[in-house]
Amino acid sequence: MTDLLGKMKRTHTCSQLRDTDIDRQVVLMGWVQHRRDHGGVVFVDLRDKDGVTQIVFNPVISESVHEKAQEIRSEYVLGIKGKVSARPGDMRNSQMETGAIEILVEELKIFSRAKTPAFQIDERVETSETLRLQYRYLDLRRPKLKKNILDRHTATKAIRNYMDNQGFIDIETPVLTKSTPEGARDYLVPSRVNQGEFYALPQSPQLFKQLLMIAGFDRYYQIVKCFRDEDLRADRQPEFTQIDMELSFVDEHEIMKIAEGLIQKIFKDVLGMDLAPTFPQITYDEAMERFGLDRPDLRFGLELCNVSDIVEDAGFKVFANVVKNGGLVKAINAKGCATFSRKQIDELTEFVAVYRAKGLAWIKIKEDEWQSPIAKFFTDAEKDALKQRLNLEVGDIVFFVADQPKITNEALGQLRNELGRRQGLVSDDVFEFTWVTEFPMFDYDETEKRYHSLHHPFTAPLEADIDKLSTAPLEMKSRAYDLVLNGIEIGGGSIRIHDTDLQERVLGCLGIDETEAQEKFGFLLEALASGAPPHGGLAFGLDRLMMILCKEDSIRSVIAFPKTQKATCLLTSAPSKAAPAQLQELAIKVTKIEE
């Protein structure tokens, strides 16, 4: 063990050496990227986390080392000692950081041999995600994934520096904790010491960070794992990381200011990019009106337009009836897209059907007529009104969705994004932020016949709306805010309720009575009654943020060891069955076992 490294001590990484280092005696260590054996001379590209350096085995330098180099293969781990040498004039490689030099190897130590890897460690060779997840440690050797992980480190470092400079204290909160109400499905952990009882893994440290405010810690932050046992998506993993913060004695504007500073710092450090000093804000209502979604992509226009008032008496009964039944008819003018083929329109119709829109009406504005299955139903006055409202010009195609407001907005908002993608209006290199503010306090669940918090039950309502709590809860707006980047929600937060009475009234509105409230989070109510400062906070999804920064389509590409869509780990084969003895200790009986 004493001579494991063959008396070698690494002097440089594989990215450091330049022509200013010529004649220097160096020791490098790393993996074999490529071996090029020319019989007389052997070239090896030696790779480590930082880069690649060409090393040369020449019998003129050492016959025995050259002989030993014959057995080198891809992904072997080597240590070499040698002299930095200039490459002959036209042999410089301008594609490589270290392309001006090479190392003439005098000593070679093969630390490890390697099996032929399951896939080539080379970005130009595509590999299925299944295999890449199974051999994640190999995938992590590839440049893009490696860079994503390094960028993520740059980001978390920037976060810690920034938060520290702003006076935030990093405090850890429990992972084995109590189920939080109202949110997603919890991951449960059985307690051996208290048989039949379970911890829940936190969906967020929400209650603890509020308790920390009550404890007086002013400004708290944490980069923290959170857990939700729900179905996965490209941007959803069962465990994910939040940049979590909470502040006392502030309003939402101060919180947003601090959050903007944090995002600016991350973009500066990771991408070297200066963002605008402040981000625009839009209310929830305006976002829904203009974009149909509470997370508008502001990289392009194509805004939605409400035409309900124009079509409510139209001969087209589908539209008229929807309006009469409290629905909404909205339209998008796709400028210059009258060239869309029947097939393209059919595809878009199928696209909106996914969001439960029953149809997609359209009108092509031609030189001499409106080409459309529905144009004949409109009077000249209605056509004029549509033309005015939608700014219709020759060459345009306009799409309509008529349905209940939720469906119309969702379907047309998604269609807007789809049109943006199809027309090439969205670029990875553009970052358009917006705050969305004044979310509704509640929405109404038709199946459960009860109100739900849009954010969470600890969110404060707008001062002016508190009176509506007993009369018109659905009209109440909250002091919640989301930060949206390129149509993706990257974070959200709110001013919290710091008054026990108000908190109890809000819980009452949600159908949580005093007994249930006491049982589930009596400790919070008790704490609120023990001197709670005005406070609020915010949490960013670090994975989503990094996904956008790294221009990836999935958060799996910015997580070192992600899970599959069925929440399994292909590398470790988690989850797996528990041994009978373990189950017995936990007093757990598995009733459904699939062989």
Place this chain on the structure above:
RNA sequence: GGGGGUGUAGUUCAGUUGGUUAGAACGCUUGCCUGUCACGCAAGAGGCCGCGAGUUCGAGUCUCGUCACUCCCGCCA
């Protein structure tokens, strides 16, 4: 829970109308090569066509089921 996509050498893929011996490239092995840089040249090995049924004289190809991965809806800060 539901809908779509994919599954063929180690890897990425091709495989015609169902037809007898399943191909290519890269990788791998061996040999040659002193200036390559995804080196080159030559030879070679390598297949449960995801799995299971069915139709058929005959299935990589058609049908049904199933599994895995993936995208989305539902669900979900």
